[in-house]
Every structure is written in structure tokens, then in C-alpha cells.
Amino acid sequence: MGRTTFSLYDYLPERSSIGIEQARENLNQAYAARLAADRDFKKNLVITDGMALYLYETRSNFRQDIKEAALQIVEDKYDLYNNHNTWPGQPPASHDTDLVRERVEHLLTNGNFLIRRDEGSNIYNFGHAALEETAFRAFWGKKGLARRLPEKFQVFPRMGLVLVATAVQCALMSYKGGGKAKLDFHARTFTPIYLKQLAALEYLEADALKGPRLERMRTRWSTIFFERARVDPGLKYLPDMTEVGVNTDDDDTS
Incomplete structure (x- = not known):
């Protein structure tokens, strides 16, 4: 050829x-x-990790999309003010700066903010609902990359997962003082965090159990996201995920 x-x-x-x-x-x-x-x-077309980082560092609109998506959801998804009583032994609906600071510190310690735990106390790395919702809003939003390149998002790209995890961490860091502060989303702040998150993901991917589980999760997210986005008339060109062979099985417990 x-x-x-x-x-x-x-x-x-x-x-x-x-x-x-x-x-x-x-x-x-x-x-x-x-x-x-x-x-x-x-x-x-292959979207590499380096391309993803370059895109973030050089395209302010893309950076703004991820920033806004993360900022919109961290307060609620992590229940920073305990409005949903998810912090045992603490007063509900509390904006006490010391308590908020403690919650954020706990979330940022050892990557706790990345983890989803199910009712059986099983741990899913990079699976927290905050990351999932940020991924949808940033990549399937009005001008998201998944709209432009649906073929590349049949499985949510690993680079996208790293970018989302980094954005969520930065958003949480804006609450470290106990209240919402201006978020520094410049490349000099973002890039070191991105590289650490990438290293963490690569470490998990090398694990015989956790690696396949992460890939199944990314596949499931994309399937869900395309279905959510399908209600938007602007996404009529998106492929039927059953026709392109995407596995819609929700089982990730193996």
C-alpha cells in the first residue's frame, strides 16, 4: 500500500x-x-501521553475545559462540606475551615481521592465518581475531543484518565486552606502532578489483576458516556457502540 x-x-x-x-x-x-x-x-491516529501533555500545556481552551469540569464537581462528589453526611462523626452541612482542611488532607494523602470503594469494600483505583464525572464533562462536553474523534474514545484513553486525575487533584488543592481559593492551573503546577499520576497508572497497569480491571473500567466509562451524550442532537454522528464492538459488560470485580 x-x-x-x-x-x-x-x-x-x-x-x-x-x-x-x-x-x-x-x-x-x-x-x-x-x-x-x-x-x-x-x-x-494515535494519541500518545506526550501529545496529551503537550495539548494541555499549549491549548488554553482545553486546559480551561478540564479545569472547569473538575472545579464543578469536587465539592459535591467528595462532599467537602458534609452535606451528604459521608464523613462519620462530623457535623452535617459544616463549612468549618478546619474540618474542610482535614477532609482535603485525607483525600490527598496516598491518593485517596482516586479510589472508589464498593459496598463490599473492594477498591477500584482511578475509579472515584469525581474522576468519572470530570471525564464526561471534559471530553464529552460541548467541544470535547470525544465529539471530534469518537473512534478514539471507544475506550476512554489512558492519557485522558491521567489528565482527569491531575485536574481533580489540582481542584482539591484549591481547598487545602479550608475554603475555595483561586486555582493555579498553569503548566508549571500541572505537569509534575501529571507525571506522578502517569507513573502511578503505569504501576497499576503492570499488575496482572489491576491492569485489566482498569481497562475494563475505561471501556465501561466510554460506553456510558456515549449513551449519556446521545441525548444531545449535536452528537448524531456518534457511532452505535454495539456496532463497533464495545463490551458493555459492567462486571469489573474479577
């Missing part, structure tokens, strides 16, 4: 002299031309 040579430079002949809007339009044209030349272009 022949191979098509493709260069973005053909579409940016005078890169130093064009504005951001023109550059964006040129890149869109480049993408369209590449897709026209190779219909399997999107299917064969």
Missing part, C-alpha cells in the same frame, strides 16, 4: 506573519486535506 507524505508546512508558508485565526484555518485545511488523502487517517 502506498504511503502519503504530508506536511503542515505546506499550509503555513509564512508562519511568522499570520495571526492565530488564520493559523487555525490553515490547520483545519491541512486536516481536511490529510483526511481526503487517507480515509483511515482518523482511525490510525
